Amino acid sequence: MNEHTRILARAASSLPVTISETDYQAKGFHALLVVESCHDISALAQALLSLNYFIGFVTACHTEPAIQVLYQFARYDVNHRIMIQCPVDENNSVPTICPVFQGADWHERETRDFFGVTFVNHPNMNPFILDESDRDLKPLLKNEKILKSTETIFGQGDQHDR
């Protein structure tokens, strides 16, 4: 296991997070963190902040049974980039990480625009990129025909690298 992934695993050992190492050349990040319940995301963000990580982006992926919110973090001092995969809860919501990483503010609003994910306790959960009249448009949600399961998209199989 990579040295920095090991440090990360130690810091997040108290949280229900599955950490697996990934092929950086193929995936573009060194480690994948799958969060079991989205309620732990704030605590995980806090842990990452204390390890000097900065936020790359927040986005989402519409899969069955739940939308997966994706966060990417990296560090300036060493080359270590991580992806966090966090399923939404039954209300299609995830706690915000704005109080920890201010940079997540706009990314979370954008994710709300495109996927309809509500970020609980976000200071300004309003349309960001879309027009005010498209508040409930959610243009990036997949239709039934092309909706795939989380397993297919994020499974360990190498044929689904993207």
Place this chain on the structure above:
Amino acid sequence: MGKKTTKNTALDAFTQDLRQRVYGEGEAYDKGPLLKLDIADKILRFCQANSLWPMTFGLACCAIEMMATGMARIDMARYGAEVFRPSARQCDLMIVSGTVNKKMAPALMTLYEQMPYPKWVIAMGNCAISGGPFAVEENYNVIQGVDTLIPVDVYVPGCPPRPEALMQGLFKLQEKISGVRHPFPQNPHPDGINS
């Protein structure tokens, strides 16, 4: 470019609503001068055609070509259209250079309404003409042609159009305004090209 073949009812309703808010029931139209004297009008039009003041208004990649047109190599200034003004109130030409999306549309209408008469519009590039590559069924955000919002005088197709194409659009506009293609003919090499 796919115009009228794709029906996007949600956007149609949006553009209609926006037009209604700005123009009421009617359409935007050129009210023309208060006094119309034939010879004076001809002279005025002649001057206007040779002194177009475009707005500094770039929306997408077409704006890069518009900037290139204004720079030294192509140099719109040779035809009297060099003063890009950052205020709509000082302009008489709006070059819609790029994709107009739903969020930009109200701002575009405001800018057009702020321009004093007489004013002209060039729709530059396929996006501004008809939605271009965005004229597809899945489109939810791009206005299918700026002529659904404001009256357009000259269409310059291309993706993006080369500066030469924009120059041609400018000549077309000058022709439309004054009735002649080059109101002030250019003579770039008085002593021949090899001198």
